[in-house]
Amino acid sequence: DVKVTQSSRYLVKRTGEKVFLECVQDMDHENMFWYRQDPGLGLRLIYFSYDVKMKEKGDIPEGYSVSREKKERFSLILESASTNQTSMYLCASSPSPTGPYTFGSGTRLTVV
Amino acid sequence: SQQGEEDPQALSIQEGENATMNCSYKTSINNLQWYRQNSGRGLVHLILIRSNEREKHSGRLRVTLDTSKKSSSLLITASRAADTASYFCATIAGTGKLIFGQGTTLQVKP
Secondary structure, eight states, rough: OOOOOESSSSEEEOOOOOOOOOOSSOOOSSSEEEEEEEEETTEEEEEEESTTTOOOESOOTTTTTEEEETTEEEEEEEOOOOGGGGGEEEEEEEESSSOOOOOOOOEEEEOO | OOEEEOOSSSSEEEETOEEEEEEEEEESSEEEEEEEEESSSSSSEEEETTTOEEEEEEEEEEEEEEEETEEEEEOOSOOOOOGOEEEEEEETTTTTEEOOOOOOEEEEOO
């Protein structure tokens, strides 16, 4: 089975900190995605990548950047964390842009 | 932008009963997918139905797709307490991005 591993289940960071969320997949998938999930707003796509060193903006990229230096790793970066970035962050990978997606367990980030 | 909308938002049933969740979407799609999310965890893919398919089965799951009405339904038969979770439909449109609905929260009482 494909496994998508997110480095932390829970994170607490201070406002203004630079935050790195790491995601690693072990099945050679070309496509990787970052979503955030908030009550009442559902899942929203932040960034995605179809190949190494490639990145595309999703629906809510503001305040975020990503890095994909290796095929198996897709990192989400909060350049200067703010309280409105407190959320559940979900990473996913897929062999095809059309799915199905395999998700990690999520990182619940709290910015104080 | 939200593409899929699930109905109902919440559903509570007894173990052994069937659960039906509906999803409506707005634009033409490549495929429609259903996912399950247990509380506080990641999403698990359940089933994918392509735009040229009308019905698909997987174990106790049955998914239908009506592209003329832009709607889909997920039926879970003979539900179990372990089916308690949130269920999301998601669609792939021309953009190639998977867009999720708000989800249906299902509670199955033992």
